[in-house]
Amino acid sequence: MDLKDKLISSYSSLENQGDKELLTIRNEALKIFETKGFPTKKEETWRYTSLRPVIKEDYNLFPKTEQNLSFEEIEKYLVDDLDAYRMIFVDGVFSEKLSQLTEDKFEVSALSAAFQNEKYEEIIKKHFNKIRPQDDSLSALNTAFSREGAFIYIKRGQALDKPVQLLYLSTANESAMMLQPRNLVVIGENAQAKIIERHQSLNENPVFTNSVTEIFADKYAVVDYYKIQKDKENSTLIDNTYVDQADNSNVSIQTFSLGGKLIRNHWKAAQNGERIDTTFKGVTLLNGKQQVDHVTLVHHAQPNNESHQDFKGMFDDKSKGVFDGYILVDKIAQKTNGYQKSDNILLSDRAIAHAKPQLEIYADDVLCSHGCTVGQVDKDALRYLRTRGIPQKEAYALMMYAFCSSVLTSVTIPELQKNADAWIAAKLGVDMGFHD
Amino acid sequence: MLKIKNLHVNVEGHEILKGINLEIKPGEIHAIMGPNGSGKSTLASVVTGNEDYEVTEGEIIMENEEISELAPEERAHKGIFLSFQYPIEIPGVSVMNFVRTAINETRKARKQEKMSGKEMLKLMRENAALLGIDQKFLQRSLNEGFSGGEKKRNEIFQLAMMDPKLAILDETDSGLDIDALRVVADGVNKLRRDDNATLLITHYQRLLDYIVPDYVHVLMDGKIVKTGGKELALKLEDKGYDWLKEMQNA
Known part of the structure; x- marks a missing residue:
C-alpha cells in the first residue's frame, strides 16, 4: 500500500x-x-x-x-x-x-x-x-x-x-x-x-x-x-x-x-494592513545529497508595506538548493517596497542552485527588486587570506561566513547567533570564531 | 634570510622572470625598481606563493629552506609578508577579525598559544596609533569602500600586527598622497630591526626618500640588470630607465 x-x-x-x-x-x-x-x-x-x-x-x-x-x-x-x-x-x-x-x-x-x-x-x-x-x-x-x-x-x-x-x-x-x-x-x-x-x-x-x-x-x-x-x-x-x-x-x-x-x-x-514589514531570511549550507527549498509568497494586499527576502545558499558535493520566491502586489497596494535576494555559492561542480524570482505587480507606484546570483568563492580573496597565513580550509570558512553575514548578524537572540556560528564552523570542519 | 638563485618563472606559458639572483640579509632594506612589465610584481607574487606562477628553474630559499613548493599560508607561517599592490575587498570580514584570524592561525601553525584577546587589543591599539588609524576603522569590512590610501595603510597595519621576518611591499606608494606616504614610511621605519628585512618594489624613487634602502636593484625584462646603493635610485629618477636599456643592448 x-x-x-x-x-x-x-x-x-x-x-x-x-x-x-x-x-x-x-x-x-x-x-x-x-x-x-x-x-x-x-x-x-x-x-x-x-x-x-x-x-x-x-x-x-x-x-x-x-x-x-x-x-x-x-x-x-x-x-x-x-x-x-x-x-x-x-x-x-x-x-x-x-x-x-x-x-x-x-x-x-x-x-x-x-x-x-x-x-x-x-x-x-x-x-x-x-x-x-x-x-x-x-x-x-x-x-x-x-x-x-x-x-x-x-x-x-x-x-x-x-x-x-x-x-x-x-x-x-x-x-x-x-x-x-x-x-x-x-x-x-x-x-x-x-x-x-x-x-x-x-x-x-x-x-x-x-x-x-x-x-x-x-x-x-x-x-x-x-x-x-x-x-x-x-x-x-x-x-x-x-x-x-x-x-x-x-x-x-x-x-x-x-x-x-x-x-x-x-x-x-x-x-x-498598512505599514507592515515582512522579512524572510535564510542561511543554507549543504553537502552530500542534501536539498533545501525556500518557496515563498509575500502578498502585498494593502498600500505602504514592505517586505524583505534575503537567502544565502552554499552548496557542496551533490547538494541542491531551490529558491522560488513570489511577490504579489495588488492594485491597491501602492507604495509597496518589496525586496528579494537569493545569493548562492557552488562549492562543487555537481552542486545545483535553482533560483526563480517572480514579481506580479498590479499597482503602479511600487518599488520592487529581485536579484539572484550563483557564483563561486572569489579566488583572489582566498589568495589574499592565505598569504596572510590563514590556511585554505579556514580561508574558505571565513569567506563562507562573510557571504552569509548579512543574514546571520540580524539574528536578535545573541545566544542563537553564537550557536549558528558554531554550527557553521562545525559544518565547514574548522575550529574558529567569526567575530571580533 | 632570503636567497633567490637563478629563478625562472612562467605565467601562462610566457617566461616572465629569466634568472633572478638576489640575497637579502637580516636588517637590510632592498628596493627593486624597474619599468612597467619588467616582472617586479611577479617576483613578489612568486616569493609569497601565488599558484598562478610556475617556477621552471631555480630556487627560493628562506632561512635555509627551499620554499618554492610551499602553500602561501605556509610561507606566511615562515615569516614572509606581502603588502598587496591591490588589496582585495572582502565584505563581511572585519579588519579586526581578519587580523585576529591571521595571527592566530599563524601561531597555531607555529605551535604557539593563541594570542589573548587583551594582548591582541593592546597590540591593535598601538599599531593603529602608529599608523594614524581610527579604532572604528578596525570594525569595517576588510578594504570594502576603503580609499586607495586607506587600503595601503591597512596593509601596513597588518604588517605591523603580523611582525614578519621579511616584508615585501609591492607598490605600496602608489595611490598614496604625500602625507599618507610619510605616515606609512614612518611605520615601516619604526618596525625595522636587526632581525627583519624589507623588500620594496616600486616604480618611482619617491618612496625611497622616506624608506632608505641599503641596496637598489633594477629589474628589466625579467633580469636584474644593475645593483647599487641608494644613489642608483636617484640616477634612475633623473635619467629614467633608457640608459640602462642602451647599456644592455650595447
Missing part, C-alpha cells in the same frame, strides 16, 4: 475529540488530500523537488510513545546557554516532563490542551486553519491528521520575556516515522514574541515531518521566528508556514538549514 492509501485508510481509526466544527475541518481537509495526493514534479513549484523517494518509505503513522527521555539526553538540541521557555514534543506527543512553560503569565501551551480549554475557544475558532491555503494538499494532510503542536497566544501589550523553544523529537526506534505537528501562534496588538523551532530525529531511521504553523500578528505586533534545520541524514521536513499581518506589525522568519535529506520551506505572508 502506498503512503497516500495508508494515510487515507488509517484516518478513520483516529480519535476525533473536539467539537463538530473541528471534525468538519478535518474531514474536508482529508478530502482535499484524497483528491490531490502528494505533489509531483508536474506541479510548477515542485519542478525541482521530488517527494517520491520520501513517500516510498513505510512510515509508522501512530508511533507508540515511550516518554522516558531524560532532559540530559535532549539538552544538546536546545540553543546553548539560552534562558528560554521550552515545549518539547516526543513522537508527536507533548512532554510535560521535558518542557518548561510559563506559569500563568503567558498563554503558551500544547495545542491539544488549548482545544480542550474553554477560554481559548473563541481565539481558536477565529484563527485555526484560517490562513492555510485551502486547496494545498500537504497542509490539508496535516490538518486532517495533526493532533498536537504549540499554541502560543500573547495577549495585547504583552512581550514574552524569554524566547520559546519548540523542539519536536522523533525517536523512530523501530521503524520509519511520519509526524505532523501543528502550531498556532497568535500575537496580539502591540505584543511581542521570539520563537525558535527545531525538528530532530534521535535515530537513523527515516522521519517525514509535515508541519503547519499559522502565525497571526495583530497591529504593532513583533514576531521573530527562527527555524533550526539541521536534522539527520534520513529526515525530511516540509515546513508550511502561513502568516497574517495587521497594521504596523513586523514578522521575521529565518532559517538555518544545515542538514537533513530534504527540507522544504513553504511560506506565505499576507499583508492585510
